[in-house]
Amino acid sequence: MVLTALGIMAVLWALGSFLKWPKPMTWSLMALAFAAVLSLQLILPDGNAMPLAMLGSAAVLVGLYSFGLARLKARVPMPVSTEPEQQGTFREAELERYARHIVLREVGGPGQKKLKQSKVLVIGAGGLGSPVLMYLAAAGVGTIGVIDDDMVEHTNMQRQVIHGEGTIGLPKVQSAVQAMAALNPFITLQPYQRRLTEEIAEQLFSDYDVIVDGTDNFETRYLANRISVKLGKPLISGALAQWEGQLSVFDVAKGGPCYQCIFPEAPAPGLAPSCAEAGVIGPLPGVVGSMMALEAVKLITGAGQIIRGEMLIYDGLYGESRKIKLAPREDCPICQST
Secondary structure (H helix, E strand, O other): OHHHHHHHHHHHHHHHHHHOOOHHHHHHHHHHHHHHHHHHHHHOOOOOOHHHHHHHHHHHHHHHHHHHHHHHHHHOOOOOOOOOOOOOOOOHHHHHHOHHHHOOOOOHHHHHHHHHHOEEEEEOOOOOHHHHHHHHHHHOOOEEEEEOOOEOOHHHOOOOOOOOHHHOOOEHHHHHHHHHHHHOOOOEEEEEOOOOOHHHHHHHHOOOOEEEEOOOOHHHHHHHHHHHHHHOOOEEEEEEEEOEEEEEEEOHHHOOOOHHHHOOOOOOOOOOOOHHHHOEOOOHHHHHHHHHHHHHHHHHHOOOOOOEOEEEEEEOOOOEEEEEEOOOOOOOOOOOOO
16 A cells, blocks of 8 residues: 555656646645545555555644745745846846847947946037937937926927827926936936036036037037047037028037037127027927937947038038038137147
């Protein structure tokens, strides 16, 4: 009978392993088989239940030991690494998210890693800043800073697509950060709710690789240009007027002109009216801002040809675009004095 019980239990164990039964189920069937054989042994006239009882006790002890060991293992927490995530490494969800970039020959895995490791500062979260910020976030730029001191207003809704009706009255940087975080949770966002000033510009710019200027006033543009030249940072600058937009990459470190080479002085009042004064067609900032974001991605990844030493002018009313050549100015007080 002992051999019979062992044989039945062994068969059940083998079946459980082969069919991948849950272990509790396998142990239960083995216990039932053992109890059945023990009962049969007890009711037989000349049966001797002692060997089976000893075998059953041993099996119960082994089962209890295995069960207790499994419970103890389950209670021990899995080790969690306290090391910070290596910059440039990707989670599985990120690889899927950026798959269309990774299959591009000009970007690939190395280019996407550069994007993840890069830091871009965007000045202004308005018409141009909105598409710039959204596309940089979607592209996987690792750290995005945004500086702006304005609040979201109803008049912004026609073109500043990063903001929504629910964020009216909030600081633009706060609204923009909410939208970018919802779009891509794998990036770091740095909001600066203040105006760019001489006192903070140099320290702020030094933390970033690329500066993107989407402002609409010449004071800030000249300041951004001056500090970018001083620190050797590439500056992507865009501007809008009614139906027309323009953009260029000012990168003095690579031999290109600076912003003040092209615009030595601010125009007289009234010659370059703001969007509030002259109006602007709603989709135009999206067109120009998207191209500015594209230049940032190209700068970081090394893909394609940068609009450096050139200015791209887009006429939305007639659907035309053209480029003009730009050159450093020998008497420029900003880039020729460095």
